[in-house]
């Protein structure tokens with residue numbers, strides 16, 4: 001068992017920390033207020049290798065392990081507290097790695113070099129206006145027509161709809177296959193028959209969320225990701241990867257919140273002593289730190305399991321990987337939210353101001369509590385299924 005980062009991992013972590021401090025922290029308010037990540041920030045991310053970093057080098061990526069990507073995700077979540085950059089980072093890392101593993105050579109060549117260099121966006125589209133948890137109940141349908149698929153339906157609350165339109169790129173899109181099962185297709189947003197609409201979110205404003213409507217949008221069969229009719233499992237594999245990176249980003253944000261809070265309670269005086277001397281606050285810090293530390297190692301282990309089994313195509317530890325990922329996605333966002341909330345309270349009235357900046361984190365992290373990358377109850381359902389068996393699923 002090895003808990004130490006190796007030299008490469010330590011050096012990359014340190015480079016990402018510096019990048020987070022110099023580039024992301026200094027831009028986070030601008031990212032939030034302007035509603036986009038500036039082009040020079042994306043360029044700097046590409047230069048450091050942070051765009052779709054698990055993608056193999058022949059398509060412009062670093063071929064990074066899930067562990068190294070998890071380490072970087074923590075730093076991106078710590079750097080841009082609004083979580084917008086973390087979302088951009090982890091969608092491309094997670095779904096880029098899935099496209100690299102299951103896409104056709106033609107699509108990988110066409111899409112991945114543009115994504116890794118910041119010239120295109122890659123995201124995921126599964127949720128529909130009628131719901132995101134019950135994916136078997138989706139309505140969007142893809143019908144084979146010769147060497148193409150024709151899509152009809154609507155996706156909703158999809159991250160990066162505007163980025164994919166302006167920068168270029170698209171989404172790995174799950175649809176019901178007219179012939180049975182599910183198709184998972186790379187769908188470029190600028191295709192004929194696709195319209196987008198941006199929604200008005202309360203947080204992580206630097207990356208758009210919105211809808212994609214397909215009115216007989218046609219994509220070539222080369223855009224299939226995984227076998228025809230068998231896309232559901234491929235999408236679920238991608239969610240395991242993306243959920244691990246989401247959790248890592250939340251852990252980075254939680255650590256930043258606690259560090260901010262520790263600096264404050266060392267200095268701020270009340271009743272003749274620094275706040276940190278009072279057990280009501282010191283013990284809260286200790287409890288939060290302990291939980292963050294625990295989930296951090298849980299998250300790294302989830303990434304290690306992905307590297308060791310899932311991303312090598314080895315299904316032998318499926319249940320263990322499912323449990324590791326679902327439990328970390330169930331734990332990391334709420335503890336990160338709690339850290340930010342508590343630190344805001346240590347600050348008192350100042351915590352409620354935009355100047356202190358804690359609200360950025362609160363608004364961003366909340367997206368993972370309400371549902372992004374799967375609601376918390378869905379993680380509980382996965383865990384219940386893995387602990388008790390499929391016959392205990394709350395639905396048939």
Ligand SMILES: Cc1cc2nc3c(=O)[nH]c(=O)nc-3n(C[C@H](O)[C@H](O)[C@H](O)COP(=O)(O)OP(=O)(O)OC[C@H]3O[C@@H](n4cnc5c(N)ncnc54)[C@H](O)[C@@H]3O)c2cc1C
Pocket residue numbers: 123124125126127130131132133134156157158159160201209367370371372373374375376377378394
């Ligand atoms: C900021 C943001 C960005 C997003 N980006 C994307 C994206 O890029 N691509 C994409 O496809 N989707 C995206 N989503 C959507 C996300 O995947 C969904 O929010 C999520 O899957 C839940 O779906 P829903 O919101 O429709 O809630 P519903 O499915 O309607 O569920 C509502 C609530 O009920 C709970 N629930 C559902 N079923 C059960 C059950 N059986 N038992 C107990 N509780 C249950 C859920 O956990 C949730 O809390 C994003 C969401 C947000 C907020």
